[in-house]
Every structure is written in structure tokens, then in C-alpha cells.
Amino acid sequence: MCTACEWAPHFASVGAPATPRISAPAARDAVTDASGTDADFVFHHGRVYTVDSERPWAEAVAVRGEVIVQVGDDAAALALAGPHTRVIDLDGRLLMPGFVEGHIHPFLGAFLSNGVDLQVPTEDDALAAIAAYAAEHPDGPVRGFGWRVDMFGPDGPTRQSLDSVLPDRPGFFFAIDAHSMWANSKALEVAGVGRDTPDPVPGFSYYARDADGDPTGYLLEIDAVLGLVNANDPISTDGMRRMLEQWLPRAAQAGITAVFDAGVPPVGAEQADVIALYADIEREGKLPFRVVASYTVKSPPFDDAVTRFTEARERVCTELVQVGMVKIVGDGTQGGYTAWLLEPYADKADSIGGSPFTETQWHQLVDEIDAAGIDMHIHACGERTARVALDALEAAIAANPARDRRHTIAHLVYLGGEDSARFGASGIGAQFSANWFSADPDTVVNMAARYGAPRKDNFYRVQDVLRTGGRVSLGTDWPAAGYFSTYKPLDSIQIGVTRQLIGEPDAEILSPAEQRLTVAQAVHANTLGAAHQIRMADQIGSVEVGKRADLIVLDRNILDGDPHDIHRAKVTVTMMNGRIVHESGTD
Structure with missing residues (x-):
């Protein structure tokens, strides 16, 4: 499923020029009231889903510079329109926060x-x-x-x-x-x-x-x-950048305004060589989303992990691009019998898979990173990996000084025992790729063979995490997939809500059916939930005065209607940082 770590060593020989430290340009001060100058944009006559629990719905939004300056009724927003304001009549369409991809490559x-x-x-x-x-x-x-x-x-x-x-x-x-x-x-x-x-x-x-x-x-x-x-077709730094630039308009068209890059292939000797390409694209005004990238640790030795992460973070730090977490590759995948399970594979009884780290090394690595004040994002397809990661994180949290942590465990195909409840109690985030939740042939045939009954009927128990107070974020993990690869959050949201393959309303529902998300839960996980994961919930993820103007307009209200039609919604406008980066079919 998660492929970046498999590919990473094979890019290491590809040359990349040295890149100096990239400094952040000065950002504008956030505007937190509607006084002062005219708005640059006013969106009105629509349905505004704010993802703000205190005020979930509005009808108009005004934007000045990079910031939202009004959320409310049409009259209040239109009062900020001046001769140079672009006024967009939503004509009843849905405006909501831009999607934040919590795990993508x-x-x-x-x-x-x-x-x-x-x-x-x-x-x-x-x-x-x-x-x-x-x-x-x-x-x-x-x-x-x-x-x-x-x-x-x-x-x-x-x-x-x-x-x-x-x-x-x-x-x-x-x-x-x-x-x-x-x-x-x-x-x-x-x-x-x-x-x-x-x-x-x-x-x-x-x-x-x-x-x-x-x-x-x-x-x-x-x-x-x-x-x-x-x-x-030889791989080069220029080629990697060229292919990314070809994809960027599709990301904007899908409504993505921020991403957590969960592992880049290192072109040259350092992972930062590729991360720095984001900043190069940003300098040219072509980057349509924010990036929080990770520094990956995939096996011992790891004694320089904190140093290497710190060097990468200091080298690449701009307004839109930063290195924010250490990614730990805790195991492999069930398909290759390399996910680390609590009980043996049903179709390979002599194996429980494995991890690159012993349990002692797990605790040492996690404690060192946490003690340095660094957040972790842990790949855990197998349930033993999730349990050992929870054990190590909880021990580090208890041993090290109190602080605001954003540790996250990703994938969580199957969780054993009461481990679902531990996310809420510990504050550790649970990251899922909802586009994996369908009863597709890979899941109901291949994965079912790996686990056998009753485990095969208890995959992706996201509601168990939510019910016990855990935080959930969504990300497609594109391009990794067993059956359906997508970078489109709307695809992922629909599958998370239906637990069915897209295109057939009567398709098989993946058990347990009661783990289906509501549309509001899925939207939250792909906006404010993922923003919290990457430490940006105070800036993005909801439509609130003072936050950055990362907004999208959809041609239909996905919160009201047949959930099987969510993937049919078209993003007609994508705005990031107050700048329209995609537009089609607007007034």
C-alpha cells in the first residue's frame, strides 16, 4: 500500500544540485475584522459549510488579501465590496474549506x-x-x-x-x-x-x-x-519536477489546498533535495497548495534521525513549504506478508510479518524524537505495529516534558483488542485512507485470505476511534493502493461514507457496515482533522474570520443528497491563500 519507502533507496543515485537554505518571505498580518479596505473577493448567495462546530453554516464569505475577513450573511459580505472587488454569485452552490490531504506522495x-x-x-x-x-x-x-x-x-x-x-x-x-x-x-x-x-x-x-x-x-x-x-526514460531531477508540475493543476482541480507529503523519493543523497523542488515551484508562483513534508526513517541505524530531520527543516522553510514530521516506516504491507500482525497470517501460519525495528529500538527511536520536540507520523499497516507504536508513544509522552504533540499513526488496516480506544485517551491521531474502505477484490479476496475469519470482517474500524474520542484525519496515500488509486478527496470521502466501490450503488458493503462515516465526519477528517495533524488548524481547515483563504466551491451540496453521487461533484473554484488556482463554470 505505502510505496514511497520501497522506492526511496532506488532514487538515491540520481543526481540533484545542492540547494541552499530557502527562507520564508514575510507573510501579511492576518485580518481579523471586516473594517478597513474593500474585500478582494466576495462569495455570496450560496451554502457555506464552515466546518466550524459553533457556526457550521453561512451564506457568504469575503476575502481580503490572503485572509477571510467576513463569514455570515449576504448583506454583511456585500457591504465589503468595492469597485475592484470580484463578486462571485454562488447561485446556491456549496463553498467549504479546501481539502487537506493528511497522507499523500x-x-x-x-x-x-x-x-x-x-x-x-x-x-x-x-x-x-x-x-x-x-x-x-x-x-x-x-x-x-x-x-x-x-x-x-x-x-x-x-x-x-x-x-x-x-x-x-x-x-x-x-x-x-x-x-x-x-x-x-x-x-x-x-x-x-x-x-x-x-x-x-x-x-x-x-x-x-x-x-x-x-x-x-x-x-x-x-x-x-x-x-x-x-x-x-531516464529519471532526473528535472524529470521529477516536470512530472509533478504536470500533475499540480489536477490537484487544484480536485480541491486540494494543503498536503502532508508522507515520504519523498530522495533524488541525490538527501530527501531534502526533492522537498526543495516544492519551494522552487513556489518561488515561480506555480504551487497551488501548502506542503508539510516529512523526513523518513525506515530502518536502523537511526542515531542521526533528529539531526537529519533538523537539517532538512532548516534548509527548506518558506511560506508554503516546510518539513514538519519524522515519518517512521513501522512495517510493510499485508499483500507481501510484511505487515506485523498480532496473530499469524491465515494463509501463512508460520508468519506474523515483521518490523524493521525491535521493540527496544521502537522505544529508543520514539523517545529520542519526542524528547527533541518533533512530531512523528508512523506507517502501521499491521495491528502489532500499531500496538507497539502506541506503547512507545505513550511511554515517551509520560517520560518527556508536557507539550502540544501531534503524533499520528497511519493506515490502521486492523486494530486488535482495545487499541482503538487508546487514540482518544493518548491524544495520538489516527490517519486513514478512506479510499481503501471498499469491498473491492483486493480487500475481500486477497486481504481476506491473509487474515481469515473473524478478522477479515473487521477492517478499518474508524468509528471505533471516533466514538472513544480519537482524532481522525484522511489522506488518499496516492499513488499507493491495492485496487483503486486516487488523489481525489471526493472519491475518498464517498468510499469512507459508503464502504463501497464507486459506480455501483448496490455494490457490496465492506464489513462492518456500522463503521461507515457520515459525510460531515469525512469532510472534517479531510479538512480540519488533517489540518490539526499538520499543526495548521489555527490557519486552515475551516471557514472562519482570520484564517487563510483556502476555499473551494462545489457544484452541488455533498452534505445533502445521495452519498453515491459525492464523486460526481465538480470543484468549480479552488482558492489557496486568497489566490484562485483553479476555476471553471463560475460567474
């Missing part, structure tokens, strides 16, 4: 998903999409992302089928899990992969072969995959 997602979208039902559909894309893009290699293993037989995809639509141009396509690839004969030829080519890591990362020993076009794991990519 923009660089990795832009890199992997560049090209053809292959999240389609069958191999024939995939081939048709590839052929159409190739016709529209007649030069260079053809690449794409999103095919699923269940589209093919047990031996996986073949180069011959790709050759039927791409006979003379390299073509290579990432699977939705980002751990395997489908390549055509030309791509294999350019990479020098043939019958006599040794596998990069025999038995782990390799080229699937036919009965004659020839590569079939199915490549497994990152070493083999990345070798082919580099031979056909």
Missing part, C-alpha cells in the same frame, strides 16, 4: 502515474487505452500506471499483447501496487533484457520468463522495474 504519484491510466476492468480495455494514448502522443516511450494483477492469468501480463498495439516504440506500465511492471519487446530490447540477462535479485526482483527462458514482459519488484525505466 505527490512526487512519487506524479512519477508513477505519468501517462496512460490503466485502472480499467480488462486487458482488452487496457490495450485499447494504450493504443489511444500512443496515437495522441506519437513520440517517445509510452508509459502508464494502474493495471491490476487480476486482469491477467497466473503468469502475469505478456510483451506479445503489448506488441500488438506498440510494435516499434518502447512501452512500460506500472502496476497499481507500484511493485511490478508490464513491458513490451522494444522496452526490453532498449534495456538489454534478454534470455541471458541475469535477474537483479534472484527470487525477489526478476524478469518472469517463458518455457524457453525468454522474458515475458512481466517484471517483479523495484530493482528490475527501475532498471528498465532508467534505460528507456
Whole structure:
């Protein structure tokens, strides 16, 4: 599921120029009243969902500079309109806070998903999409992302089928899990992969072969995959930035105004090399969202973790971009039997998975980071990882001086015993990717096989966390997925509310059905809840006077209507920091 950490070491050899420390420009003082000069924007005649529990609804908003200066009725907001104010008639549409993505990988997602979208039902559909894309893009290699293993037989995809639509141009396509690839004969030829080519890591990362020993076009794991990519379309700093910039307008169109980047691939020797690219884009006025990035620790030794995080934080610090947390990769995923479980896998009874850290190391690492006053974001797909992380965090909180902490544990596929209740008691945040909550084939077949009954019927128990006072944030974890990869918060919100795949209102509901979120809960988790996680709830996440003008307008009210239609809502305006970064169909 979470792929950035698998990919990270393989980018380390890619060169990146040294980047000096980037300083924050002076920010304007927040305006906290409606007096003074005219507003720059007035949104009126709408439904304003503020996500402010004390005043959840209004009908108009005024913005001056980067700040919201009025939230209330039409008359009060229009009173601030002057000759240069842009007045936008919402005509009954919904205005709400911009989405805050609590766990996403923009660089990795832009890199992997560049090209053809292959999240389609069958191999024939995939081939048709590839052929159409190739016709529209007649030069260079053809690449794409999103095919699923269940589209093919047990031996996986073949180069011959790709050759039927791409006979003379390299073509290579990432699977939705980002751990395997489908390549055509030309791509294999350019990479020098043939019958006599040794596998990069025999038995782990390799080229699937036919009965004659020839590569079939199915490549497994990152070493083999990345070798082919580099031979056909070499990875570079400029390339990573170019692909991100191509994706940024889509993020704005999806209504994303802030992100927690939960792990970047390090281009060059330092993770900060890639994080600094955000700041470069910001300087050019092209960054449509705020970024709180993380410094990742994935295995021992970790004695320099605090120092390396501090260096990254000091090096990249601008108005919109900062390094805010240490990301700890606590285990792997259930699909690869590397998530750390409390009881053995149902289909591999001799294994409970594992963690890169012993329990002693867990406590040492967490205590050192907490003692330095740094927040942590912990990858925990397995329930033992979640429990050990809770144990280590609670011990550190008890041992170290009191402070305002924002520690978070992410993914939480399954929680054992009473662990759900510990989030509320400890103040530790629970981060979920609601777009994983559907009864899709990966969950009800593959994940069910890993866990068996009764565990398979108790995944993603988000209401258990909320009922016991825990804080919940949402983030898509794009591009990582088992079945449905999306960066769109509206997709994630709908699945969190229905626990069904998008597109079929009568689709199977993932058990337990009572864990479905309300629309208000899901919106809160993807706005104010995620803003709290990244220490920005005093600035963004709700529509309140004095907060930054990070706002979106939707063409329908997603809080009132069939939840199966939430994904159909269109973001017609995205405003970040008082600047419109996406607009379509407005007055």
C-alpha cells in the first residue's frame, strides 16, 4: 500500500544540485475584522459549510488579501465590496474549506502515474487505452500506471499483447501496487533484457520468463522495474519536477489546498533535495497548495534521525513549504506478508510479518524524537505495529516534558483488542485512507485470505476511534493502493461514507457496515482533522474570520443528497491563500 519507502533507496543515485537554505518571505498580518479596505473577493448567495462546530453554516464569505475577513450573511459580505472587488454569485452552490490531504506522495504519484491510466476492468480495455494514448502522443516511450494483477492469468501480463498495439516504440506500465511492471519487446530490447540477462535479485526482483527462458514482459519488484525505466526514460531531477508540475493543476482541480507529503523519493543523497523542488515551484508562483513534508526513517541505524530531520527543516522553510514530521516506516504491507500482525497470517501460519525495528529500538527511536520536540507520523499497516507504536508513544509522552504533540499513526488496516480506544485517551491521531474502505477484490479476496475469519470482517474500524474520542484525519496515500488509486478527496470521502466501490450503488458493503462515516465526519477528517495533524488548524481547515483563504466551491451540496453521487461533484473554484488556482463554470 505505502510505496514511497520501497522506492526511496532506488532514487538515491540520481543526481540533484545542492540547494541552499530557502527562507520564508514575510507573510501579511492576518485580518481579523471586516473594517478597513474593500474585500478582494466576495462569495455570496450560496451554502457555506464552515466546518466550524459553533457556526457550521453561512451564506457568504469575503476575502481580503490572503485572509477571510467576513463569514455570515449576504448583506454583511456585500457591504465589503468595492469597485475592484470580484463578486462571485454562488447561485446556491456549496463553498467549504479546501481539502487537506493528511497522507499523500505527490512526487512519487506524479512519477508513477505519468501517462496512460490503466485502472480499467480488462486487458482488452487496457490495450485499447494504450493504443489511444500512443496515437495522441506519437513520440517517445509510452508509459502508464494502474493495471491490476487480476486482469491477467497466473503468469502475469505478456510483451506479445503489448506488441500488438506498440510494435516499434518502447512501452512500460506500472502496476497499481507500484511493485511490478508490464513491458513490451522494444522496452526490453532498449534495456538489454534478454534470455541471458541475469535477474537483479534472484527470487525477489526478476524478469518472469517463458518455457524457453525468454522474458515475458512481466517484471517483479523495484530493482528490475527501475532498471528498465532508467534505460528507456531516464529519471532526473528535472524529470521529477516536470512530472509533478504536470500533475499540480489536477490537484487544484480536485480541491486540494494543503498536503502532508508522507515520504519523498530522495533524488541525490538527501530527501531534502526533492522537498526543495516544492519551494522552487513556489518561488515561480506555480504551487497551488501548502506542503508539510516529512523526513523518513525506515530502518536502523537511526542515531542521526533528529539531526537529519533538523537539517532538512532548516534548509527548506518558506511560506508554503516546510518539513514538519519524522515519518517512521513501522512495517510493510499485508499483500507481501510484511505487515506485523498480532496473530499469524491465515494463509501463512508460520508468519506474523515483521518490523524493521525491535521493540527496544521502537522505544529508543520514539523517545529520542519526542524528547527533541518533533512530531512523528508512523506507517502501521499491521495491528502489532500499531500496538507497539502506541506503547512507545505513550511511554515517551509520560517520560518527556508536557507539550502540544501531534503524533499520528497511519493506515490502521486492523486494530486488535482495545487499541482503538487508546487514540482518544493518548491524544495520538489516527490517519486513514478512506479510499481503501471498499469491498473491492483486493480487500475481500486477497486481504481476506491473509487474515481469515473473524478478522477479515473487521477492517478499518474508524468509528471505533471516533466514538472513544480519537482524532481522525484522511489522506488518499496516492499513488499507493491495492485496487483503486486516487488523489481525489471526493472519491475518498464517498468510499469512507459508503464502504463501497464507486459506480455501483448496490455494490457490496465492506464489513462492518456500522463503521461507515457520515459525510460531515469525512469532510472534517479531510479538512480540519488533517489540518490539526499538520499543526495548521489555527490557519486552515475551516471557514472562519482570520484564517487563510483556502476555499473551494462545489457544484452541488455533498452534505445533502445521495452519498453515491459525492464523486460526481465538480470543484468549480479552488482558492489557496486568497489566490484562485483553479476555476471553471463560475460567474
